[in-house]
Amino acid sequence: MVPVNYYIVLSAILFTIGAVGVLTRRNALIIFMSVELMLNSANLAFVAFSSVIKSFTGQIFVFFVIAVAAAEVAVGLALIVEIFKSKRSIDVDQMSSLKG
Amino acid sequence: MHLAQEATTGFFYLAPWLVFAPLLGLLINLIFGRWFSETMVGTVASLASGAAFLVSVLLTLSLSANHGEVVRWRLAEWIHIGALQLDWTFRVDSLSTTMMLVVSGVGTLIHIYAIGYMHEDVRFKNDVGRFRRFFVYLNLFIAMMMILVSGDSYMMLFVGWEGVGLCSFLLIGFWYELDTLGRPSWANSNAAKKAFIVNRIGDFGFLIAGFIMFWALGSFQFDEVFEAAEGAAPGVIMAITLLMLVGVAGKSAQIPLYVWLPDAMAGPTPVSALIHAATMVTAGVYLITRSAELYTLVPQAQYIVALTGAVTALFAATIAVGQYDIKKVLAYSTISQLGFMVAAVGMGAFVAGMFHLVTHAFFKALLFLSAGSVILGVERGHHHAEHAHHGKGKKGKRKEEKSHDEHAEGHGEVFDPNDMRNMGGMRKTMPTTYWLYMIGTLALAGIVPFAGFWSKDEILLDASLHFPLIYWLLSIAAFFTAFYMGRQIWMVFFGEPRHEAAAHAEESPRVITVPLMVLAFLSVVGGALNLPFEGFHNLGHWLEHTLHEVESLPLNLGVAGISTILALAAIYLSWLIYGRNPLRAGEVDPLKRRLGAIFSGAENKWYVDELYHAIIVTPFVKISQFLADVIDWRFWHDWFHETVIAGTYNWLSNIALNRYADQQGIDAAANGLASITQWLSVTLRKIQNGFVRSYALSVLLGVVLIVGYLILK
Numbered sequence: 001m002v003p004v005n006y007y008i009v010l011s012a013i014l015f016t017i018g019a020v021g022v023l024t025r026r027n028a029l030i031i032f033m034s035v036e037l038m039l040n041s042a043n044l045a046f047v048a049f050s051s052v053i054k055s056f057t058g059q060i061f062v063f064f065v066i067a068v069a070a071a072e073v074a075v076g077l078a079l080i081v082e083i084f085k086s087k088r089s090i091d092v093d094q095m096s097s098l099k100g
Numbered sequence: 101m102h103l104a105q106e107a108t109t110g111f112f113y114l115a116p117w118l119v120f121a122p123l124l125g126l127l128i129n130l131i132f133g134r135w136f137s138e139t140m141v142g143t144v145a146s147l148a149s150g151a152a153f154l155v156s157v158l159l160t161l162s163l164s165a166n167h168g169e170v171v172r173w174r175l176a177e178w179i180h181i182g183a184l185q186l187d188w189t190f191r192v193d194s195l196s197t198t199m200m201l202v203v204s205g206v207g208t209l210i211h212i213y214a215i216g217y218m219h220e221d222v223r224f225k226n227d228v229g230r231f232r233r234f235f236v237y238l239n240l241f242i243a244m245m246m247i248l249v250s251g252d253s254y255m256m257l258f259v260g261w262e263g264v265g266l267c268s269f270l271l272i273g274f275w276y277e278l279d280t281l282g283r284p285s286w287a288n289s290n291a292a293k294k295a296f297i298v299n300r301i302g303d304f305g306f307l308i309a310g311f312i313m314f315w316a317l318g319s320f321q322f323d324e325v326f327e328a329a330e331g332a333a334p335g336v337i338m339a340i341t342l343l344m345l346v347g348v349a350g351k352s353a354q355i356p357l358y359v360w361l362p363d364a365m366a367g368p369t370p371v372s373a374l375i376h377a378a379t380m381v382t383a384g385v386y387l388i389t390r391s392a393e394l395y396t397l398v399p400q401a402q403y404i405v406a407l408t409g410a411v412t413a414l415f416a417a418t419i420a421v422g423q424y425d426i427k428k429v430l431a432y433s434t435i436s437q438l439g440f441m442v443a444a445v446g447m448g449a450f451v452a453g454m455f456h457l458v459t460h461a462f463f464k465a466l467l468f469l470s471a472g473s474v475i476l477g478v479e480r481g482h483h484h485a486e487h488a489h490h491g492k493g494k495k496g497k498r499k500e501e502k503s504h505d506e507h508a509e510g511h512g513e514v515f516d517p518n519d520m521r522n523m524g525g526m527r528k529t530m531p532t533t534y535w536l537y538m539i540g541t542l543a544l545a546g547i548v549p550f551a552g553f554w555s556k557d558e559i560l561l562d563a564s565l566h567f568p569l570i571y572w573l574l575s576i577a578a579f580f581t582a583f584y585m586g587r588q589i590w591m592v593f594f595g596e597p598r599h600e601a602a603a604h605a606e607e608s609p610r611v612i613t614v615p616l617m618v619l620a621f622l623s624v625v626g627g628a629l630n631l632p633f634e635g636f637h638n639l640g641h642w643l644e645h646t647l648h649e650v651e652s653l654p655l656n657l658g659v660a661g662i663s664t665i666l667a668l669a670a671i672y673l674s675w676l677i678y679g680r681n682p683l684r685a686g687e688v689d690p691l692k693r694r695l696g697a698i699f700s701g702a703e704n705k706w707y708v709d710e711l712y713h714a715i716i717v718t719p720f721v722k723i724s725q726f727l728a729d730v731i732d733w734r735f736w737h738d739w740f741h742e743t744v745i746a747g748t749y750n751w752l753s754n755i756a757l758n759r760y761a762d763q764q765g766i767d768a769a770a771n772g773l774a775s776i777t778q779w780l781s782v783t784l785r786k787i788q789n790g791f792v793r794s795y796a797l798s799v800l801l802g803v804v805l806i807v808g809y810l811i812l813k
C-alpha cells in the first residue's frame with residue numbers, strides 16, 4: 001500500500017507545476033492545460049484522502065470537479081476560438097485591452 | 101342693493117344710472133366708436149348724458165313726491181376696515197338733485213353743441229381722429245361729476261372731485277401738442293399740468309380736512325359728520341372748514357389758487373363752458389353748501405370764506421377788464437362769479453349761492469358757447485379770406501381742402517381767432533350768435549329781468565344785511581362785471597371789422613345755435629327759480645329740505661336799484677369808451693391810453709403769474725435742482741451708494757469672501773479632493789495592467805495569503 005503522503009506530495013508537485021504553467025506561459029492553450037493539471041492535482045488529493053478516511057464524499061467531489069472542468073474547457077475553448085478569430089493569435093499577453 | 105331709507109316709492113332705484121349711463125356711452129364710443137360716423141359718436145355721447153338728465157328729472161320728481169326727504173340708495177360696499185365703513189351710496193336730496201339737473205342738463209346741451217363745434221375744430225387742427233376721444237372724455241366727466249354730486253360721504257365726493265380734476269386735465273390738454281393758436285408747442289399741455297398741479301394743492305387741503313374729520317368726528321358720512329360736529333371742539337371744526345376752503349379755492353378757482361383757470365381756456369370751448377364755467381368749478385360751492393352744517397358752527401371760518409370769495413370776485417373782475425382774448429375775459433368773469441357764489445355760501449346765504457350757481461351755469465355756458473361760435477365764425481372767415489386770396493373763388497371741395505392744408509403748413513402771419521382786437525362788427529355777420537351773446541351778457545351783467553339779476557341781487561341783498569364790507573366789494577365787482585361785458589360786446593359785435601376774418605365770418609350751423617337758444621331761454625327765465633316775492637322762493641323752499649334753515653328775503657328795492665344803476669352805469673361807461681368811437685384796426689385800447697399803467701397791470705393779470713413764478717416756481721425749481729444734483733446725485737448716488745454701500749460690498753466680497761473664504765477655503769477643498777482622486781487613480785491604474793497572468797498571480801498570492809493565515813492562526 002502506497003502511503004498517503006506520496007499522493008499528497010505528488011498532488012502538490014502537480015499543482016505547483018500547473019500554477020507555474022499558468023503564471024509563466026503565454027499560450028492560452030498551455031494555460032488551459034496547466035489549469036487542468038491543477039484541477040487534476042486537486043482530484044488526486046481528494047481521491048487519496050477519500051480512500052484514507054473511507055468515505056465516498058471525496059470521490060463525489062471529484063466527479064463534480066471533472067464535470068465543471070469539462071464545462072470550463074468548453075467555454076474556454078470557445079472563447080479562445082473567438083479571440084483567435086479577431087486577433088489571429090492566442091497569446092494572452094496581447095489580450096490587454098482592459099489595461100488601465 | 102337695498103333701500104337705505106324705508107317707505108320710499110319712486111324712481112330712486114334708477115340713481116346708479118346717473119353714473120352708469122354716461123359710462124355706458126363712454127364704453128360704446130370707446131369700443132365701437134371707430135366704426136361710427138361723427139354724428140353717431142356725438143349722438144351716443146349726447147344720449148348717454150341725456151339719459152343721466154332723464155334720471156335726474158325722475159329722481160327730482162320722486163323726491164318731490166316724497167316731500168324732499170333724503171333718500172340713500174346703497175349700491176355697493178366700498179371700504180370696510182375697522183371703524184371705517186364706506187359704501188358707494190347715492191344720496192338723493194334736494195341739494196344733490198339740483199346739482200344733478202344742472203350738470204346733466206347743461207352737460208347734455210353742451211354735448212350736442214360739441215358735435216358741431218368739434219366737427220370744425222378737429223378739421224381746423226388737422227386731426228379728425230380725435231373727435232371720438234373728445235366725447236369719451238366728456239362722458240367720463242359727466243359720470244365723475246355725478247359721482248361727486250350724488251356721493252353720500254366726503255370720500256365718495258372726493259372720488260368724483262378727483263375724477264373731474266382728471267377729466268379737466270385731459271380736456272385742457274386735449275390739443276396737447278399745440279398752443280392755443282394751433283402752433284406746435286407744449287403750451288396747452290403746460291396749461292393742463294398747471295391746472296392739475298394747482299388743484300393738487302387744493303386737494304391736499306381737502307384731504308387733510310378729511311383726515312381730521314375722520315380722526316375727530318369718526319366718520320365721512322355727511323349726516324354722521326354733522327351730528328358729531330355739534331359736540332366737537334370748535335377748533336377742530338375750524339380746521340376742517342378752513343382746510344376744506346383750500347380745496348374749494350383750488351377747485352373753484354379762488355384766491356390764491358385761481359391761476360389755473362385762465363390757462364385752462366386752452367381746452368376746446370365746449371370744455372371751457374362745461375367744466376371750467378358751468379359745472380366742475382362750482383363743485384367747491386357745492387362742497388361748502390353741502391357742509392353748511394359745519395360752516396354754520398364756526399362764524400369766523402364763514403367770514404374768511406366770504407371774504408375770500410368777495411376779494412376774488414373783485415380781483416378777477418378787474419383783470420377781466422384788461423383782457424383781449426374773448427375766452428380769457430369769460431374765464432376771469434367765471435372766477436369773479438365763482439367769487440360771488442363762494443362769498444354767498446360763506447355768508448350763510450346758501451340758497452343765494454346755489455341760485456347763482458344754477459343761473460351762472462346757464463348764462464356762462466351760453467356765453468362760452470356763443471364765444472365758441474364767434475371763434476368758429478372768425479376761423480371760417482379767416483379760411484374764407486385766405487381762400488379768396490389763393491383760390492380766387494370756389495373751385496370745388498378738393499381744391500378747398502387743399503387750400504386748408506396749405507394754410508396749415510403756415511403762412512407767415514399768425515392769426516389768433518380768440519383775439520377781440522381781430523373782431524368787430526360781427527352783429528352783421530353772425531346775427532344769431534350776436535343775440536344769444538347779448539342775452540348772456542345782460543344776464544351776467546345783472547339786468548332785470550334776466551336770470552343773473554335775481555341771483556346776484558339775492559347775494560348782494562344778503563351781504564348788505566349782514567356784511568357791509570363784502571357788500572361793497574361785491575357791488576364794485578358787479579360794476580366791473582357789467583363794464584367788461586359791455587366792453588366785450590362793443591369790441592366784438594359793434595364797430596367795423598378790424599380784420600378780414602371778422603369781415604368774412606359766417607354764422608354757425610343749427611347744431612351749435614339750437615343748444616344756445618335753449619341756454620338763452622334758461623338765462624332769460626332762470627330767475628323764476630327763486631323770485632324774491634311772497635309765495636315764490638321756489639329754490640329756497642326746495643333746498644330747505646336739505647339745508648333746514650333758509651332765510652327767504654323779500655326784494656329790497658334799494659339794493660336792487662343800486663346794483664341795476666351800477667350795471668347800467670358800467671354799460672354806459674363802456675359805451676362811452678368802446679362803443680361811441682369803435683376801436684380801429686391796429687389801434688391801442690382806448691382805456692390803455694387813458695389809464696396807462698393801471699390797464700397794463702390788468703392786462704398782465706396784475707403780474708400774479710410772474711409773482712408765483714418768482715416766489716414759488718423758481719425757488720421750487722432751484723430746490724429741485726439742488727436736491728437732484730447735490731443730494732440725490734452727488735451725496736446719495738455718488739457718495740452713499742457708490743462709495744459707502746458699493747465700496748463696502750466690493751471690499752467685503754473681494755477681500756474677505758473672495759480671497760479667504762472662497763479661494764482658500766472652498767476652492768482648496770474642492771481642488772484637494774480632485775488631486776487626491778487624481779493621485780489615487782494614477783497609482784491604482786498601474787495594477788490594472790491588462791496582463792491576465794499578473795491577475796492570476798495576484799489571485800494566487802491572495803489565496804496563499806488567506807490559506808496561510810487560516811493555517812497559521
